[in-house]
Amino acid sequence: MAKRRGREPLGDGEKRALNKNNLKKLLGIFRFVLPYRALFIAGMICLFFSSTILLSFPYLAGKLIDIASGRSWVLDSINTVTLLLLGVLLAQSIFSFLRVYFFARVTERSMADVRMSVFGKILLLPLKFFDHRRVGELVSRITSDVSMLQDTFSVTLAELFRQAATLIIGTALIFYTTPRLTLFMLLTFPVLVISALIFGRYIRKLSKETQDKLANANIIVEETLQAVNVVKAFTNELFERSRYMGALKEVVDIALRTATYRGAFISFIIFVLFGGIVAVMWYGATLVSEQSITVGDLLSFVLYTTFIGGSIAGLGDVYGQLQRAIGASERLLEILEEKAEGETTEDSTVNLNGDIVFDNVSFAYPGRKTVSVLKSLSLNVRAGEKVALVGPSGAGKSTIIQLIMRYYSDYEGIITVDGVPLGEYDLMAYRKNVGIVPQEVILFGGTIQQNIAYGKPGASEEEITDAAKRANALTFIEQFPDGMDTIVGERGIKLSGGQRQRIAIARAILKNPSILILDEATSSLDAESESLVQEALNELMKNRTTIIIAHRLATIRKADRIFVIREGEIVEAGTHEELSGQYDGLYNHLLKLQFQLA
Numbered sequence: 001m002a003k004r005r006g007r008e009p010l011g012d013g014e015k016r017a018l019n020k021n022n023l024k025k026l027l028g029i030f031r032f033v034l035p036y037r038a039l040f041i042a043g044m045i046c047l048f049f050s051s052t053i054l055l056s057f058p059y060l061a062g063k064l065i066d067i068a069s070g071r072s073w074v075l076d077s078i079n080t081v082t083l084l085l086l087g088v089l090l091a092q093s094i095f096s097f098l099r100v101y102f103f104a105r106v107t108e109r110s111m112a113d114v115r116m117s118v119f120g121k122i123l124l125l126p127l128k129f130f131d132h133r134r135v136g137e138l139v140s141r142i143t144s145d146v147s148m149l150q151d152t153f154s155v156t157l158a159e160l161f162r163q164a165a166t167l168i169i170g171t172a173l174i175f176y177t178t179p180r181l182t183l184f185m186l187l188t189f190p191v192l193v194i195s196a197l198i199f200g201r202y203i204r205k206l207s208k209e210t211q212d213k214l215a216n217a218n219i220i221v222e223e224t225l226q227a228v229n230v231v232k233a234f235t236n237e238l239f240e241r242s243r244y245m246g247a248l249k250e251v252v253d254i255a256l257r258t259a260t261y262r263g264a265f266i267s268f269i270i271f272v273l274f275g276g277i278v279a280v281m282w283y284g285a286t287l288v289s290e291q292s293i294t295v296g297d298l299l300s301f302v303l304y305t306t307f308i309g310g311s312i313a314g315l316g317d318v319y320g321q322l323q324r325a326i327g328a329s330e331r332l333l334e335i336l337e338e339k340a341e342g343e344t345t346e347d348s349t350v351n352l353n354g355d356i357v358f359d360n361v362s363f364a365y366p367g368r369k370t371v372s373v374l375k376s377l378s379l380n381v382r383a384g385e386k387v388a389l390v391g392p393s394g395a396g397k398s399t400i401i402q403l404i405m406r407y408y409s410d411y412e413g414i415i416t417v418d419g420v421p422l423g424e425y426d427l428m429a430y431r432k433n434v435g436i437v438p439q440e441v442i443l444f445g446g447t448i449q450q451n452i453a454y455g456k457p458g459a460s461e462e463e464i465t466d467a468a469k470r471a472n473a474l475t476f477i478e479q480f481p482d483g484m485d486t487i488v489g490e491r492g493i494k495l496s497g498g499q500r501q502r503i504a505i506a507r508a509i510l511k512n513p514s515i516l517i518l519d520e521a522t523s524s525l526d527a528e529s530e531s532l533v534q535e536a537l538n539e540l541m542k543n544r545t546t547i548i549i550a551h552r553l554a555t556i557r558k559a560d561r562i563f564v565i566r567e568g569e570i571v572e573a574g575t576h577e578e579l580s581g582q583y584d585g586l587y588n589h590l591l592k593l594q595f596q597l598a
């Protein structure tokens, strides 16, 4: 009976039903804790003892006063009871320490596992997943959402347990020792509970809004800084400032509103609580003067009530924290449950010849379903052939490449390589056969050597040097004081476009793919580096199926065949000689445009 009453202030009547699914989500993340369950259980046991042992404190304190005023108890010396009190404190300190220690070991490791899983999963997701998500958002999944869970599994869970135990056991104890006084006190509970529920729900909503607004503001900072040169070029510093200021203002407004309610909530609870205590003290004093209870009983009652009151106030916060943790686990599970882009069995390999066929392929990007980018497009590239794709910007050339790379798989029609539909190859084994040199080469932070080795992890130093040499890159690399060990990327030196391009070529040479793709590889280069890069590309293209996309038609003159693409369709195909002979053709038109520009 007493216990049931004690549980009520948790106030989970309808909420529990509402949260059943949500708690499952938290449990879904909890599976990461399971490998460390022994430690976790040890922590729970310590938590149990540290929370319950302290509850004997008010009881013993009351007895101490009673003994002092001449009443007898099992122990009847003030010193023994005081020693017992100290013993209680000591035991609870030891258990508290162990609890923190065990929980830290569990949560640090399991949350690292969560981070690893989420990162690993994100890496395996198809590109369409990234098309509609910002990098900053994904980063905060791995950083702040996981941190939130870590707090939950260590601090919040402990708090929840401690406060619930205080509430239940404390109430049971005072109900046993001073039933009339307890009943009187319980009358003040409904006011507290109902207001805690109402306030709590509202505050939770506001906190979520605050978080969202803050995330928005952070995204502005991130995006602006990532493209700071663009901002400066357009002299949009003021614009970005005011954009950020606007976002910050929203954060501050809503955070202040939250703080107001939270403050009002806390002070209201404190007022009601102490108001209740005054009433209870009055009734208790009356009972003492009637000699219905002892002074010691009253003291332990008051101490318990303070404990219980504190735990009720704390439960509101814990509850909000749990809600947020559920939000975080929901977002993490969402990523973990996403479908990876393809089954991959480790170490399966396939050696392709590079015979590519597109048969009536139609495609629209998942993000823009209504615009068909490729329209019943058919083309074939024989193994070892050098083929060029030309056409106006936006015609769909890069899209063809994306499909060959298997970045997107939901197209209509059939694409085969060596006669086998793409989907039947193991994804990673397949991609090991495809090399790409893009227009914008991204170098990772690290040395030049590491960046070249990215094409073949574990490549020997000779292999790397040889690849650099064949890519026309060794000469400029050796001009750096640190040579191959020169740091590039965000924190290192900046390489020119042509230099980066040649590093990408060295990477591709190391990778040694049977299908090579050059997507505007030389388009942004000046004439001098273009010739150096072109030389390197010629070396790279030897003995491989190669698909070249280029704006400068001079670079594709030597291609075996040229496909001219317009609005997702092939409108002309043939050699340079054949196509330039068609005077009213698109190729001829593009050719003329270039000569006019030149």
Ligand SMILES: Nc1ncnc2c1ncn2[C@@H]1O[C@H](COP(=O)(O)OP(=O)(O)O)[C@@H](O)[C@H]1O
Pocket (backbone or CB within 6 Å): 131, 365, 366, 367, 368, 373, 391, 392, 393, 394, 395, 396, 397, 398, 399, 400
């Ligand atoms: N990730 C994407 N999501 C939606 N649309 C895209 C995406 N990438 C390209 N497109 C659109 O597809 C069309 C073809 O683009 P693309 O193949 O890059 O052209 P090209 O390389 O020939 O210049 C363009 O209209 C472009 O806006």
Ligand SMILES: [Mg+2]
Pocket (backbone or CB within 6 Å): 397, 398, 399
């Ligand atoms: Mg393109």
